[in-house]
Amino acid sequence: IPNSNPLSSQPSKKKSKTLDWQEQRKIERERKQLEEDQQTLAKIDAPIPQSNIGFKLLKQMGYTPGSALGKEGSGRVEPVGLDIRRSRAGIGREDPLKEMRKREEIEFERKKKNEEALMAEFGSWQKSQWRSRRVVVNYKKAKAALDQLENKEVVVPKKNEEEEEGGQDEEEEEEVTEEDLQDIVMKLRDEYQYCPYCGFQYESMEALLSSCPGTNEDDH
Secondary structure, three states: OOOHHHHHHHHHHHHHHHHHHHHHHHHHHHHHHHHHHHHHHHHHHOOOOOOOHHHHHHHHOOOOOOOOOOOOOOOOOOOOOOOOOOOOOOOOOOOHHHHHHHHHHHHHHHHHHHHHHHHHHHHHHHHHHHHHHHHHHHHHHHHHHHHHHHOOOOOOOOOOOOOOOOOOOOOOOOOOOHHHHHHHHHHHHHHHOEEOOOOEEOOOHHHHHHHOOOOOHHHO
16 A cells, blocks of 8 residues: 555656657657748749749740730739648638737737837826926915015025925815916016016016016926
8 A cells, every 4th residue: 555656656757758758749840840841932932943944935935034924914923822731721721820820919919009008198197297296386386476575575486496296295285277377477477577487576577578488387
């Protein structure tokens, strides 16, 4: 009884080795067949030399190299193509290996397009999130400047001052639209000749229009 386990395990090991050997033989046979097919197709693609007997017979009957066959030249120009088939698939059906490769290529292209679409969508979402945060930051900056100007206190904020955009929770941030930001920017410009993006109050509207690049952050 103690020796029954080793004996029972031997056939499975032998069987696995046999399967591995058969698989390797199959792969090697397919590789050789592929090499033979490539060599055969390479020979077929080569043009028939003029020393060929068939070529000489065609030329004696009036054939001109490169022209179509037939009395009126309406026949074939190139020889009938050859398709090597190693499988037992019926006539008219593509080789199973070619069908599998074509399906794999189609699946690969589909996955690639899906990944590109997801990356583009993610990039657009990131850009939208960044722009929303910038709108809130610029609105708060402009609102603070307006409050101080209305109290007759002109304060010139530093343009390169570091802004802590992510310091507050999203729940605490007030909802601000680009229209809200544009309204307050235009009020600062029209009433106080002040541009929050330049961080400067101009002496006159003429000076503001001539020196300020524009009415939004992208212009600056």
